[in-house]
Structure formats: C-alpha cells, structure tokens
Amino acid sequence: AGGRRPVRYARPTLAARAARVLRDNDTGAVITAAPRLYPHMWSWDAAFISIGLARLDLPRAVAELETLFKAQWRNGMVPHIVFTDDDAYFPGPDRWGTDTAVDGPRDVRTSGICQPPVHAIAVQRMLEIARTSSPEERADAERFARSIWPALYSWHRWLVEYRTPGSSGLIAIVHGWESGMDNSPRWDVPYAAVNPGDELPPYVRKDVRVIGDPSERPTDKEYDRYLWLIEEMRRAGYDQKEIVRRSSFLVGDVFITALFAVSCDVLIELGTEFGQDEDKLADLALWASRARDAVAASCHSVSGMARDRDLRANRWLDTQTIAGFAPLLCGGAPDEVQLRLLSLLDSDRWCGHPGLLAPVPPSVSPMRPGFNPRQYWRGPQWPVVNWLFGWAFERRGWHERARKLREAGLRLTDDGAFGEYYEPFTGEPLGSTDQSWTAAVVLDWLC
Numbered sequence: 001a002g003g004r005r006p007v008r009y010a011r012p013t014l015a016a017r018a019a020r021v022l023r024d025n026d027t028g029a030v031i032t033a034a035p036r037l038y039p040h041m042w043s044w045d046a047a048f049i050s051i052g053l054a055r056l057d058l059p060r061a062v063a064e065l066e067t068l069f070k071a072q073w074r075n076g077m078v079p080h081i082v083f084t085d086d087d088a089y090f091p092g093p094d095r096w097g098t099d100t101a102v103d104g105p106r107d108v109r110t111s112g113i114c115q116p117p118v119h120a121i122a123v124q125r126m127l128e129i130a131r132t133s134s135p136e137e138r139a140d141a142e143r144f145a146r147s148i149w150p151a152l153y154s155w156h157r158w159l160v161e162y163r164t165p166g167s168s169g170l171i172a173i174v175h176g177w178e179s180g181m182d183n184s185p186r187w188d189v190p191y192a193a194v195n196p197g198d199e200l201p202p203y204v205r206k207d208v209r210v211i212g213d214p215s216e217r218p219t220d221k222e223y224d225r226y227l228w229l230i231e232e233m234r235r236a237g238y239d240q241k242e243i244v245r246r247s248s249f250l251v252g253d254v255f256i257t258a259l260f261a262v263s264c265d266v267l268i269e270l271g272t273e274f275g276q277d278e279d280k281l282a283d284l285a286l287w288a289s290r291a292r293d294a295v296a297a298s299c300h301s302v303s304g305m306a307r308d309r310d311l312r313a314n315r316w317l318d319t320q321t322i323a324g325f326a327p328l329l330c331g332g333a334p335d336e337v338q339l340r341l342l343s344l345l346d347s348d349r350w351c352g353h354p355g356l357l358a359p360v361p362p363s364v365s366p367m368r369p370g371f372n373p374r375q376y377w378r379g380p381q382w383p384v385v386n387w388l389f390g391w392a393f394e395r396r397g398w399h400e401r402a403r404k405l406r407e408a409g410l411r412l413t414d415d416g417a418f419g420e421y422y423e424p425f426t427g428e429p430l431g432s433t434d435q436s437w438t439a440a441v442v443l444d445w446l447c
C-alpha cells in the first residue's frame with residue numbers, strides 16, 4: 001500500500017482487463033459484487049454491472065437483472081442483497097432472518113432492506129447499447145425492457161407507499177446501508193441516536209479479515225449500530241410500516257430521492273415507448289415531481305447544497321458530502337442554486353482541489369474537517385458515483401462536463417486494479433480490487 005501508481009494501461013488493454021473482471025466474478029448464477037469481500041449479488045451493483053455487461057454479452061446482462069428482480073419481495077421491495085451459498089460475508093442470510101418475513105421472496109434468500117433505485121437507468125442504458133448492435137440484440141433488449149417494466153414500476157411504488165413518511169417528500173432510509181454510502185458522515189448524527197441494546201447477539205466481522213487494512217472499513221462501533229438496526233427489523237418481522245414507525249434510524253435521503261426522481265422520468269420514457277398503462281405513467285410523473293420538489297426544498301440557503309433530513313429528530317443534516325450535489329442529478333432546483341452548485345463542484349473544495357490525481361468528486365470535500373482520504377465513504381473517490389454524475393450531465397445536455405468526468409474517471413482507474421474506491425491524492429486503489437461495478441463503469445466509459 002501507499003505511493004503513486006506504477007502502471008497506466010492503454011484503453012484497449014484496460015477494456016480487456018475490465019471484461020475479464022466481470023467474467024471472473026461470474027459464478028454462473030450471479031456476478032458477485034467483488035471476489036472474496038462481497039460474494040453475493042448487491043442490488044445497485046447489479047444495475048451497474050448490467051450496463052457494463054451489455055457491451056460484452058447482452059443475454060448475460062439481462063439475466064443479471066432478471067435474477068435480481070426474481071428476488072423482489074411481494075410488496076415490491078428490491079432487496080439490497082441476493083445471497084449465494086457462499087458464507088464468507090457477514091451478515092449472511094441467517095443473521096438477517098428474512099425467511100419468515102410476510103412479504104419476503106420465495107426460493108431465494110435475501111437481506112431485508114433496499115438500495116438506491118438505479119435499475120430503470122440501467123435498463124435504458126442497456127437498451128441504448130443494444131440499439132447500436134445487431135437487430136437481434138435490439139429486439140431482445142426491447143423485449144426485456146417491456147417485460148421488466150411492471151416490476152420496476154412496483155419497486156418505485158413501494159418506495160412511495162412505504163418510504164415517504166412525513167411531509168418532507170424525501171425518500172426515507174431505515175439503515176445507512178440503504179443509502180449505499182454506508183459510513184458516510186451524512187449519517188453520523190442519526191447513528192449517534194442508535195444505541196445497540198444488551199440483547200445485540202454476538203457476531204464476528206468477516207470484512208476486516210479480507211481487507212488487509214481495517215482502517216479502510218467502518219469501525220466496530222459503527223458495525224454494532226448496523227447490526228442493531230437489523231436486530232430491530234428482524235424483531236418487527238420485516239413489517240415495513242412497523243419499521244418506519246419505530247426503528248431508531250429514519251432519515252430522508254436526498255441522494256436517493258434525486259435518483260428516484262430521474263429514474264421515474266426514465267421509466268416514463270420507457271413506458272411511453274412500450275405502451276404501458278396511462279395511469280401508471282401518471283403516477284410516475286407525480287412521484288417524480290414530488291421527489292424533485294423535495295430535493296429542491298432541502299437546499300441550504302447559503303451553500304445551495306441539498307440536505308438529508310433526520311426524520312426522528314426532525315432536523316436537517318448539514319454535513320456536506322457528495323450527496324449535497326443531488327439537485328444536479330435530477331434538476332428542479334432554481335437556476336441560481338444550480339449555478340452555485342456547479343461552481344462549488346468545480347472549485348478547489350471539490351473536483352478542482354489541486355492535490356487530486358484526477359478531478360473526480362471525492363465522497364467528502366478534502367477541505368472539510370473529518371475528511372479521511374482512505375476510509376470508505378468518508379473521503380475516497382468512488383467510480384460509480386462519478387459515473388452517475390456523468391450520466392446525469394449527459395442527459396441534461398451538459399456534454400462537455402460529462403466528457404470531462406468520463407476522462408477523469410478513466411484517469412483514476414487506468415491502473416487496471418478496479419478498486420472499490422480510490423485515495424484521491426495518490427490514486428491508490430482501496431477496499432476490494434477487481435470490484436465488478438468499477439469494471440462495469442470503466443467499460444461503459446471506454447465504449
């Protein structure tokens with residue numbers, strides 16, 4: 001560990017290596033999120049993986065999302081993990097104990113929470129890619145988009161029905177893992193109110209055995225809280241209404257809300273093309289507009305940054321992280337706020353920081369107290385997050401900005417290690433290497 005990176009791969013070699021990572025992580029049933037550290041299917045990872053796979057093997061990409069949606073709960077929730085038989089990850093299915101959940105899926109074992117709704121985005125991107133390929137691939141992708149649409153709709157409906165409590169309009173999470181940004185300082189305040197009881201069953205972490213330097217991972221204290229929240233949900237039998245009423249963590253997540261808004265737009269585009277029910281399209285339009293309003297209403301009057309809201313303590317969470325740029329993903333904030341956010345993103349507090357190896361937004365500003373360049377969601381750069389902003393900028397017609405983010409993303413990842421996350425100053429790959437979603441977004445950037 002440490003030091004500058006020795007190798008920089010030329011693009012064709014980088015693409016070949018990325019393709020090999022996805023092939024090597026394929027168990028035949030699923031493409032695991034990473035070898036060793038994450039030997040299962042993760043919900044939002046699977047979406048990004050399908051985008052990368054669409055370039056290599058469209059049927060395999062389709063199969064991946066079909067596998068995920070086969071695990072969709074009867075109430076519409078898409079679970080954050082679909083378990084394989086591998087027991088190298090903790091918490092595994094026994095600890096989650098979702099087998100007896102009323103709404104749980106049959107035949108597969110899953111966790112009992114969700115992750116960001118980026119799946120419609122993946123389906124549309126797969127379709128775009130297939131349309132540049134053969135007529136057969138195009139037809140297959142269209143068939144797939146049409147057939148998965150109702151499941152995507154019911155997933156979005158679940159988020160509205162169960163996860164928009166109170167009046168903020170923000171989509172609420174009941175566990176930091178649902179945000180995908182597990183230990184981000186975004187959650188420090190609400191987590192401080194989570195007090196693991198004496199009845200927290202003992203456990204042994206496995207992640208720190210895989211990752212050589214445990215300081216790149218969340219702390220044990222954080223893990224106690226993560227496990228305590230699972231314990232609460234398990235005791236509630238994974239009854240969503242009950243969890244939202246009582247769990248010790250309930251936070252309106254502005255980044256998920258922005259992704260939800262833009263995913264609803266995408267779903268409307270797909271649904272219109274494939275002749276889906278008008279009422280459902282109208283629902284999606286309403287949900288998108290409410291979500292956008294909620295994101296805009298969260299913006300801080302001085303910084304312009306969007307904020308999460310602690311729904312237990314009824315207060316805004318002012319911690320500034322990459323999630324504060326959420327309005328740039330979905331639009332809807334006043335022009336003046338948007339301009340402020342764009343210049344902040346370009347400034348030396350974010351992408352313009354002179355010390356960065358590549359101008360990719362770090363998860364936390366290097367100028368903030370508490371920024372940690374090596375620890376997980378507390379500072380490092382995450383290629384998937386960069387992909388999301390690039391994708392959104394392209395969609396919004398900001399082609400030059402999108403191109404720059406793509407180039408910067410490739411600069412960061414041209415070491416060919418496909419790090420889970422990167423040290424922003426040295427570009428050292430951290431966490432897992434050969435991480436599937438990193439390989440997938442690199443493939444998408446390269447093609």
Ligand code: 2M8
Nearest residue numbers: 033038042044045177179180181182
């Ligand atoms: C990380 O989260 C898992 C728990 O879900 C973990 O730390 O064990 C996060 O980075 C999450 O966003 C990601 O989906 C997952 C798999 O890559 O790993």
